[in-house]
Amino acid sequence: MDTENYHEGHRQRLKNQFFKTRGIGMPDHQILEILLMYAIPRKDVNVLAHKLIKRFGSLPNLFNASREDLLMVDGVGQNTATMLMAMFSFADRASLRTNFPSDTIRFKTPKQVGAYALHLCRSEHLENAYLICVNSRMEVIMSDIISLGNTASVTFNPRRIFEMAFAYHASGIFLAHNHPTGYVIPSPEDEDLALQLLVLGQDLNVRVHDNLVVGYQAVCSLSSQNVFLYKGYEIAETMTLETYKNRFDEYQRHTVNKLS
16 A cells, blocks of 8 residues: 555545534544644654643643643654644634734723633643733733742742833733642632732732632632633633632542542
């Protein structure tokens, strides 16, 4: 059998199936295989597609993989890693646009703020902190990482936060940091910091709108004591922090009972 012709025929069949169904009903590895065809045009990428899914466990995990993690997979080179990360970033940005149709990011609702914080923190594997500066029209004029943490904590520098707010002439700010565990229950330190920044903001005439804890498809607002659950960037459910804590406690008890 002519191996090259066989692979070409397989690729064309996959493309035809994709054009016919727009990917609906096709397994994850086949969609991934189609992407890989364009990064590695002259090799069979079926095995690599399966290998990537197996290595990262799911598409969301692959979606959030770092360049270093991708390059550790045999068969993934610089071009493939770049293409995958760019494609995932493009898809993520397109999804975010459902909340912000124009180029200007303007917050009108708390769920939009949560969606934007989720977008910023989506690929973080360590606990890191972001500052979001807004003007009086609640338009984002700057958002950037302000502190790098580790797997368990991140340290905020209040002085640097407000220096950056002044540098960008911000009328208000949002703080966001992620919990690598995926759960968004704020720690006592998170709550103390939120209060400290609120007081400092009042003294310095910079409104601290909110302090957000970001997890897996969930965002906790410390100002409202609400938790927003998302599907993609669309709100799926809103609950009080107390309700979220109760659900978390129930989940932990259920997990312990299963293991015992």
